[in-house]
Amino acid sequence: MGMYYVPEVSEGVFWVGAKDWNRRIFDALIPLPYGTTYNAYLVKGKEKIALIDTVNPGFEKELVDKISQITDLASLDYVIMNHAEPDHAAAIPHIMQMGENVTLVTTEKGAKMAQVYYNVPEDRIKTVNDGDTIELGGKTLKFIEAPWLHWPETMFTYLVENRVLFSCDFFGTHTAFGLYDEDVEEILSSAKRYFGEIMMPFRNMGRKALDKIKELEIEIIAPSHGPIYKNPDRVLEAYRKWTAGETEEKAIVVYISMWNSTEAMIKTMVETLMSESIEVSLHDLSRADIGEIARDLVDSRAIVLGTPTVLGGMHPLAIYASYLVRALRPPLKYGVVLSSYGWSGGAIKQALEVLGPTKIELVGSFEINGPPSNEDFQKIVEIGKQLSSKIKG
Numbered sequence: 513m514g515m516y517y518v519p520e521v522s523e524g525v526f527w528v529g530a531k532d533w534n535r536r537i538f539d540a541l542i543p544l545p546y547g548t549t550y551n552a553y554l555v556k557g558k559e560k561i562a563l564i565d566t567v568n569p570g571f572e573k574e575l576v577d578k579i580s581q582i583t584d585l586a587s588l589d590y591v592i593m594n595h596a597e598p599d600h601a602a603a604i605p606h607i608m609q610m611g612e613n614v615t616l617v618t619t620e621k622g623a624k625m626a627q628v629y630y631n632v633p634e635d636r637i638k639t640v641n642d643g644d645t646i647e648l649g650g651k652t653l654k655f656i657e658a659p660w661l662h663w664p665e666t667m668f669t670y671l672v673e674n675r676v677l678f679s680c681d682f683f684g685t686h687t688a689f690g691l692y693d694e695d696v697e698e699i700l701s702s703a704k705r706y707f708g709e710i711m712m713p714f715r716n717m718g719r720k721a722l723d724k725i726k727e728l729e730i731e732i733i734a735p736s737h738g739p740i741y742k743n744p745d746r747v748l749e750a751y752r753k754w755t756a757g758e759t760e761e762k763a764i765v766v767y768i769s770m771w772n773s774t775e776a777m778i779k780t781m782v783e784t785l786m787s788e789s790i791e792v793s794l795h796d797l798s799r800a801d802i803g804e805i806a807r808d809l810v811d812s813r814a815i816v817l818g819t820p821t822v823l824g825g826m827h828p829l830a831i832y833a834s835y836l837v838r839a840l841r842p843p844l845k846y847g848v849v850l851s852s853y854g855w856s857g858g859a860i861k862q863a864l865e866v867l868g869p870t871k872i873e874l875v876g877s878f879e880i881n882g883p884p885s886n887e888d889f890q891k892i893v894e895i896g897k898q899l900s901s902k903i904k905g
Contacts, residue, residue: 557648685738767818784896
């Protein structure tokens, strides 16, 4: 058994999770430039012991070794499954096999997932509803249903006496750095990126969850990824803004250019917006980080999409970005599409078809043949000023 640092993050609450420094992609989609963590917490009462969430496949032994430094695994009474996704729940069968008296605690939908994904016997599952509690002896676990954050079975666990909220993916951050929020200088930027990637499509459910916990006294937020918040007010206030869809006087500009014509159009648009005091976040899709795009979508009021025409439609990377916007459902209000083509147009038509189901108001679209002329640049300036007026309005 390896010896690990097992911090006591609150009286009788121990972090027994794992840091994955080398992971660089999540869900085969999301870049992880700083790795991530799989946070699990051991809560030790006077009479019973509960493990809240587990770890990603491959980290089972580390989890067991850390638990064993605090207590005999045979003494474990409960495993709380806040969320059934494998990065939090895959070690459940391993833990329940080693601890023969362990009961899995989850929501009704979570119970079905535990049986399907992890073959947990029905007679070893205890289902809980909103507001139900479990007593550990001087420590009370209260369960708060939080569906669609970001799966249908998700819930929070609140440790009443310690005022600790175990929020699973909600309030999470993908970084292996730091144990506490105060250890990571750009923690809110990382949290915003994570929100954009994972939680933004579920803003409505996020608002409902915040309403459920607003009367709780919360001294610590212990999420399933990233640092633990000893200063929870900052992230709570940020989440209130993000889940409400509050935007800034800001435009996100995403583009791809093959022979510099589209890029020249985009540069004029960016300069026009900046001259109107609009904050601009620029992303070249040939080298962009999806996570950074997701972060900037969280509070941008407008989007500018630039794409050349390729075989009668958008450049494949622009198609990808457009579908990403549709999937993430950001609170964008306004949009502009700029395009250039060599021998046949069609990119703007496809862009409007892809973005059509969104609620984005198209302020302008402009398509040119070949490199932009002085007249073309003037037209882009006009569109940019119209967009600026909408953003400020």
